[in-house]
Amino acid sequence: MIRIFIADDHVMFAEGVESLLIGEPDFLLTGKAGTAADTLKHVRLNPPDVLLLDINLPDQSGMEVCKVLREEQPDLKILVLSMFSEESYITAMLGLGAQGYLLKNTGKTELCAAIRTLVSGKTYFCQEVTDVVMRGLMQSRTASTAKENPKISRREKEVLRLIVEERTTQEIATELFISEKTVESHRAALLAKLGARNTAGLVKSALQLKLLED
Amino acid sequence: MxxxxxxxxxxxxxxxxxxxxxxxxxxLRAQAEFDQPLTFDNIQILLKQGIAERDPRKQALAWFHWAHYDETQTGITDSAFQYLAKSADRFYDARDTLGYHRVRMDLADRLTDRGLLDQSERMLLEAQNYFHQTRNLYLETQVLARLNRAYQAGGNTEKALIARRSFVENNKILKDSVLEVKLLMDEAYQIFQKKNYSNARYTAGRALRMAEQCNYTFLANRARVAIGQYCLYEQDYKTAIFYLKKAEAQASRADASQRHEIYHFLSQAYAALDSLPPAYHYAIRYAELGDTLLNRDKATALQRLALQFDTRQKRVEIDNLEREKKDVEVRAQGHRLTAAALAVALCAVLLAMFFIIRDYRHRLHTDGVIALQNEELNKRKIRELEDSLQIETMRSMLAGQEGERRRIAQDLHDSVGGMLAATRIQVESLLAKNSQLADNEDLTKVKNLLDETVSETRNIARNMQPGALMEFGLTKAVQDLTGRVYGESAPNITFEHFGDCTDLDQTVALNCYRIVQELLQNSLKHAVSTEILVQITRTEGQLALLVEDDGVGFDATAINKGMGTDNIANRIQFLRGELNIQTAPGKGTSTLVTIPLDYQGKP
CATH class of the missing domain: 1.20.5 (Single alpha-helices involved in coiled-coils or other helix-helix interfaces)
Structure with a gap:
C-alpha cells in the first residue's frame, strides 16, 4: 500500500487529483492540506510515503516545506506538482531534495507512473521539465567550454585591442566614448572570461587565442 | 509570492x-516624534493625512521631517529652510507651543549658519524661556548648545561662556555626549576662524577622543577631517595627512560631500609636501566627485523646473485666491476706518443715539468676523493646493505601473491558472471514470485546448511579473528569460554574468530585468540575428547590462520610437544610468547600459 498526502491550496485541483488516485487499489490517500503549516502538521503526525507538493502555498513557500521535511523524514518521497516551469524553480526544488517534478497539466497515467517510480527509489520528471533542465545543462556546458573558446563581445574586443596597444584606462575611455568605470567593468569581464589575473595575462590570452584577428 | x-x-x-x-x-511621544527619522513614504502619508483631516499638527510634523529628509538624503538645504518655516507655522496654527519652539530651534540653527544672528538669538531665547518654564531639560540643553554657537558666531564671548556654563550644568544631569561632542566641534571651528589654529586643533582633538570613547563613528570622522584641516593651516602637513588618510578609510561611501572635502584637503597637503603623484591622484578624485555632486544638483534643479512648469495653471488659481484675500483685507481696513470716524463722532452725539450706535457696532462686528473667516478659508485653500500639488507630482514620478502589473500577474497565475489546472484535472478524472470516453475526439480537443490555455496564461503572467526575480534574484530571472528562447529558427543566446548581484535593491533589480527583457525583445523581433549575447557585469559601484546581436542593425541617427526605447530610456533615467548604442545597418546592434550603484540605496 502506498500512502499519499496532497498539499495544494486549490481545493478543486486537490479534489481532482484525489479522484484520479482513488481508483488505484495500491494507493491510500492519508489526507489533504491547503497550507504549509497544515501540511507539516499532518505529515509529522501521520507520515506518508509520497507527498504531492505545490510550490505556491499561501502561508509559506513549498520550498520551505520541502527543506524542512527532507531533514526530518529522509525516507519521504517528495513529488512537486506545480504551475512553474522555469529552470530556476525546478533546479531549486531538486537542490532541496525533491525526487520528482510534474507540471499541473499532467494526466492520470503520468501521475500514477510518477508516484510508483518514486516509491521504487528512482526519480521522475515530466517531459517539459526534462527539456527545461537539459537546455540549462547545455547552456552551462557551453559556459564551461568557454575557456578554450570564450565568447567575447564586440565592445570587449575593442577594449582588449586597446589594452594590447598599451593604452591607459583613461585613453580607452576617451577613444570609445565611455566612462572609465565602464572600461573597468569590461576589463573585469575579460579577466573572468579569459581566466587571467592581470593585464599581462589578458594580453597573453589575447595573442594565444588569436582573439584580435578577424 | x-x-x-x-x-x-x-x-x-x-x-x-x-x-x-x-x-x-x-x-516621550513628543521627543520620539521629532528624533525618530521617517521614510519618505511615511512623510508623504502623514502629510496627506494631515491635509485630509485638516490637522495642522500632522502637517507640521510632516514638513519638519521632510526638511530633515531633504538635508540628510539629498543635501538640499534651501528647501529645508522653507519646510521648517512651514512646519513652525502649522504648529502655531495647532496651538502646539512645544512643537513650535522645537522647530524654531532648528530654524534658528540655519539662521546662524546664514549669519542672521539677531533673529537666531531672539528665537533661541524665546525657546529657552519656554523650555525652562515647562522644565523640559532635554530641549533646554539643546537650545543652550545652539545659543552658545550663535553667540560665538557673533563674537559675543561673554554670553557664549554663560550659555556654555548652563549647558554643562544641564548636561551633568542629562549626560548627552553627542551634544557635548558637537559643542566642542563648533568651538573648535570658531577658534579656527579666529586663525588660532593650534588651539582649534587641540579642541577638535578633545572632540575626537570623546567621540571615539563613545563609539560615535560619524562624529569621530568629522572630527578627524576638522583636525586634518586645522593641521593643514598650521602647516603641519604630515599630521594632516595622517588624520585625513584615517578619515578617508572610515568615510562612508554614501557621504559624498565628506569624501569631497577629504580629497580636497589631501591633495592640498600632498601638494604642499611636493609629493605630486598622490596630490594629483586626490585632485582627480576631488574633481570627479565634484562632477557627480554637481550632476546631482542639476538633476534636482531639472526636476524642480518640470514641477514648476506643470504647476503654472494651479499657480494662477493661487494668485486669484491671493488677490481675493487682499481685496477682503482692503475692505476690512475700510471698515475699521469708518468705525474709528464714527466712534469719534458718536462720542459727541447725545445718549439718545446710543441704541443706534450699538446696533451699528454689532453689525460691524459680524462683518469683521465674516471677513476674518473668509481670509482664513482662503489661506487654507492656498496651502492645501500647494501641498497636494507637490505630493501628487512626486508620487506620479515615483510610482510606476509595476504594482498593478504584479497584482494582475499574481491573479492570473494563482487564480485563473489554478482554476484552469483544476478544470484540466477534473476532465482527466472524468476520463478515468468513464473509459469509453477516452477515445472521444471532442473531449481530446477540449483537453488540448485547456493545455494551450494553461501554458498561455502562464506565459502572460511570467512576462508581467517574473516570480523568480523576487525569489532568486536578477541573474536567475534573466537566465530563465534567455532559457525560454529556443527552437529551430531561434537565435543562439549566450548569457553570462560576472560579479555578485544578490545584494541589489529590489527596485533596481526589477528595472534592470525590464531593460534586459526589452532589449532582448528588440533583438529577437527586429534584428534577424543568429547569435545574441546577454551579459551582466557587476563591479564596485557599477552594474553593466549588455545585449549584443549580429542582426541587421539600424541607422543610429534614426532610432524609431516603436522599439520600446522610450520605456528603456525612462527606466535608465530613473536609475540615473547611461545608455550607449553601437550600431549601423548590417553591422548588428550592441547596447550597453551602465548603472551607478552609489545612489541605489534609495532610487
Missing amino acids: NILCIQQLTRNLLRIGFVLVCCMPVG
Whole structure:
C-alpha cells in the first residue's frame, strides 16, 4: 500500500487529483492540506510515503516545506506538482531534495507512473521539465567550454585591442566614448572570461587565442 | 509570492510601529516624534493625512521631517529652510507651543549658519524661556548648545561662556555626549576662524577622543577631517595627512560631500609636501566627485523646473485666491476706518443715539468676523493646493505601473491558472471514470485546448511579473528569460554574468530585468540575428547590462520610437544610468547600459 498526502491550496485541483488516485487499489490517500503549516502538521503526525507538493502555498513557500521535511523524514518521497516551469524553480526544488517534478497539466497515467517510480527509489520528471533542465545543462556546458573558446563581445574586443596597444584606462575611455568605470567593468569581464589575473595575462590570452584577428 | 507576503508584512509592521509612536505618552511621544527619522513614504502619508483631516499638527510634523529628509538624503538645504518655516507655522496654527519652539530651534540653527544672528538669538531665547518654564531639560540643553554657537558666531564671548556654563550644568544631569561632542566641534571651528589654529586643533582633538570613547563613528570622522584641516593651516602637513588618510578609510561611501572635502584637503597637503603623484591622484578624485555632486544638483534643479512648469495653471488659481484675500483685507481696513470716524463722532452725539450706535457696532462686528473667516478659508485653500500639488507630482514620478502589473500577474497565475489546472484535472478524472470516453475526439480537443490555455496564461503572467526575480534574484530571472528562447529558427543566446548581484535593491533589480527583457525583445523581433549575447557585469559601484546581436542593425541617427526605447530610456533615467548604442545597418546592434550603484540605496 502506498500512502499519499496532497498539499495544494486549490481545493478543486486537490479534489481532482484525489479522484484520479482513488481508483488505484495500491494507493491510500492519508489526507489533504491547503497550507504549509497544515501540511507539516499532518505529515509529522501521520507520515506518508509520497507527498504531492505545490510550490505556491499561501502561508509559506513549498520550498520551505520541502527543506524542512527532507531533514526530518529522509525516507519521504517528495513529488512537486506545480504551475512553474522555469529552470530556476525546478533546479531549486531538486537542490532541496525533491525526487520528482510534474507540471499541473499532467494526466492520470503520468501521475500514477510518477508516484510508483518514486516509491521504487528512482526519480521522475515530466517531459517539459526534462527539456527545461537539459537546455540549462547545455547552456552551462557551453559556459564551461568557454575557456578554450570564450565568447567575447564586440565592445570587449575593442577594449582588449586597446589594452594590447598599451593604452591607459583613461585613453580607452576617451577613444570609445565611455566612462572609465565602464572600461573597468569590461576589463573585469575579460579577466573572468579569459581566466587571467592581470593585464599581462589578458594580453597573453589575447595573442594565444588569436582573439584580435578577424 | 512568499517574499511578497513578507514585504506586505514588513510594511504593515512599519505602519504599526508608526501608529505605536503616535500612541505613546505625551512627553516621550513628543521627543520620539521629532528624533525618530521617517521614510519618505511615511512623510508623504502623514502629510496627506494631515491635509485630509485638516490637522495642522500632522502637517507640521510632516514638513519638519521632510526638511530633515531633504538635508540628510539629498543635501538640499534651501528647501529645508522653507519646510521648517512651514512646519513652525502649522504648529502655531495647532496651538502646539512645544512643537513650535522645537522647530524654531532648528530654524534658528540655519539662521546662524546664514549669519542672521539677531533673529537666531531672539528665537533661541524665546525657546529657552519656554523650555525652562515647562522644565523640559532635554530641549533646554539643546537650545543652550545652539545659543552658545550663535553667540560665538557673533563674537559675543561673554554670553557664549554663560550659555556654555548652563549647558554643562544641564548636561551633568542629562549626560548627552553627542551634544557635548558637537559643542566642542563648533568651538573648535570658531577658534579656527579666529586663525588660532593650534588651539582649534587641540579642541577638535578633545572632540575626537570623546567621540571615539563613545563609539560615535560619524562624529569621530568629522572630527578627524576638522583636525586634518586645522593641521593643514598650521602647516603641519604630515599630521594632516595622517588624520585625513584615517578619515578617508572610515568615510562612508554614501557621504559624498565628506569624501569631497577629504580629497580636497589631501591633495592640498600632498601638494604642499611636493609629493605630486598622490596630490594629483586626490585632485582627480576631488574633481570627479565634484562632477557627480554637481550632476546631482542639476538633476534636482531639472526636476524642480518640470514641477514648476506643470504647476503654472494651479499657480494662477493661487494668485486669484491671493488677490481675493487682499481685496477682503482692503475692505476690512475700510471698515475699521469708518468705525474709528464714527466712534469719534458718536462720542459727541447725545445718549439718545446710543441704541443706534450699538446696533451699528454689532453689525460691524459680524462683518469683521465674516471677513476674518473668509481670509482664513482662503489661506487654507492656498496651502492645501500647494501641498497636494507637490505630493501628487512626486508620487506620479515615483510610482510606476509595476504594482498593478504584479497584482494582475499574481491573479492570473494563482487564480485563473489554478482554476484552469483544476478544470484540466477534473476532465482527466472524468476520463478515468468513464473509459469509453477516452477515445472521444471532442473531449481530446477540449483537453488540448485547456493545455494551450494553461501554458498561455502562464506565459502572460511570467512576462508581467517574473516570480523568480523576487525569489532568486536578477541573474536567475534573466537566465530563465534567455532559457525560454529556443527552437529551430531561434537565435543562439549566450548569457553570462560576472560579479555578485544578490545584494541589489529590489527596485533596481526589477528595472534592470525590464531593460534586459526589452532589449532582448528588440533583438529577437527586429534584428534577424543568429547569435545574441546577454551579459551582466557587476563591479564596485557599477552594474553593466549588455545585449549584443549580429542582426541587421539600424541607422543610429534614426532610432524609431516603436522599439520600446522610450520605456528603456525612462527606466535608465530613473536609475540615473547611461545608455550607449553601437550600431549601423548590417553591422548588428550592441547596447550597453551602465548603472551607478552609489545612489541605489534609495532610487
